[in-house]
Amino acid sequence: MLYPIASLEADKLDAIQSLEKEIGSPVVALASVDADSVSLSKDKLEKLQALEDELDVVLVAVKPN
Known part of the structure; x- marks a missing residue:
């Protein structure tokens, strides 16, 4: 949620x-x-966190509908 x-x-x-x-x-x-979040590999999680830092936002990867 x-x-x-x-x-x-x-x-x-x-x-x-x-x-x-x-x-x-x-x-x-x-x-x-x-919405259901997805489990990410370490590499993908690091990419998501890097973009969070760059954009100064919180990002959540979710399962597609």
Whole structure:
């Protein structure tokens, strides 16, 4: 399971912003995505990690549908 940033309708965003004001802290909304990660060989994992470092992001290799 993966959890990217959720796309929100205006009413949901308003509700979250109201909660943020009430609790005094930012809130991040995440959506669930059904995905299975794959096991990578050491060489492939090193390539993935090198690109993560280069792009300053987190990458996850997933099984194709």
